[in-house]
Amino acid sequence: MRPTLSPDYRPSDDEEFMSPAQQEYFRQKLLRWRAELLAESSETLFHLKEESLSEPDITDRATLETDRFTELRTRDRERKLIAKIDAALQRIELGTYGYCEETDEPIGVRRLEARPIATLSLEAQERHEKMERTHRED
Secondary structure (H helix, E strand, O other): OOOOOOOOOOOOOOOOOOOHHHHHHHHHHHHHHHHHHHHHHHHHHHHHHHOOOOOOOHHHHHHHHHHHHHHHHHHHHHHHHHHHHHHHHHHHHHOOOOEOOOOOOEOOHHHHHHOOOOOOOHHHHHHHHHHHHHHHHO
């Protein structure tokens, strides 16, 4: 049974980390985000079906093709983001949401508020990025 949250509930550092209320808060946040992305994707598909590439002017056609490419690239990024949201929802179900994949330490409420799909603590993320920069420079 999931807890019922008041509309003004916000997780705080004063409560137990990943309490049932916090888990439900982030679950709802992730579901809303996912629904928004899916709605935007549907709008894009409708928009692309309605548009015609048979513009008589070559410049207009080129602009339209560029816009379509940009929109499709954005949707591809969002598709990958939906997969990350689904993975975060799965972690909530498994009870591992909110904990760093590398250290098993709490990621922190503020970081999860900013990036609800985060899988690494801030410190682990910084180490990861530093390693990437080091290997990129080699």
